[in-house]
Amino acid sequence: MSELSLPTRPLNPPAMAPGGDDLAAAARGDRRAFERVYREHADRVFALCVRMLGDRVAAEEATQDVFVRVWEKLPGFRGDAAFGTWLHRVAVNVVLTRRKSAGSRDGRIAEDDALEQAPSRPEAVGDRLDLEGAIAALPRGARTVFVLHDVQGFTHEEIGEQLGISPGGSKAQLHRARMLLRAALTR
Incomplete structure (x- = not known):
């Protein structure tokens, strides 16, 4: 820095x-x-x-x-x-x-980012194992909820308050993030 x-x-x-x-x-x-x-x-x-x-x-x-x-x-x-x-x-x-x-x-509109699709280009073998790279490739909304919940430990209610979404929306984004990460890391 x-x-x-x-x-x-x-x-x-x-x-x-x-x-x-x-x-x-x-x-x-x-x-x-x-x-x-x-x-x-x-x-x-x-x-x-x-x-x-x-x-x-x-x-x-x-x-x-x-x-x-x-x-x-x-x-x-x-x-x-x-x-x-x-x-x-x-x-x-x-x-x-x-x-x-x-x-x-x-x-x-920031919410439009939640509709983005994961990159479709194939990744190199080294990139598939790179969790940080996989997290960075997530659509913005899914990445934010994943980091706040699974990395930082916030509850869905707290995330909802911070992002201005419902706890259910937070859960949906987290599920999406996990599914996209699983797919990215198993390719």
């Missing part, structure tokens, strides 16, 4: 859980402490972004957006949930916002 450029902000430290020395210092505006927080969590955020977006370059940009948002919002982090949980929520929201804006720029 490249160097992170952070905007300036006022110093309003949030309440922190024990052991959150770097978080508390970062919330007070300490850029070095925030750099340590960034280094500790960037790989995990990037992995989530690449799984949800299916594109490493877009995931790198989204990861940067996540940490800029975290820098701006950290003073408001109350510590009601674990920092990792809060960070995960910020990352999911950033990815979903990016996808919505990309869909409107392209003149598409």
Whole structure:
């Protein structure tokens, strides 16, 4: 990951859980402490972004957006949930916002992506065994639900709230994702 450029902000430290020395210092505006927080969590955020977006370059940009948002919002982090949980929520929201804006720029409706078909070209033997590649090849809606449910552990109700779909729609997308993955990995 490249160097992170952070905007300036006022110093309003949030309440922190024990052991959150770097978080508390970062919330007070300490850029070095925030750099340590960034280094500790960037790989995990990037992995989530690449799984949800299916594109490493877009995931790198989204990861940067996540940490800029975290820098701006950290003073408001109350510590009601674990920092990792809060960070995960910020990352999911950033990815979903990016996808919505990309869909409107392209003149598409995001829900139309759920109707996409899996790629029909045959894959090389090495690619068939590549789970990350298979996940990236899923249609956007199916990929998002798969990552949120099977990788990140969200319930269908939570996914429905985040994506603005019903729990039944989430279950249908998950079933579709699993069927497409099974087909892609057994070819």
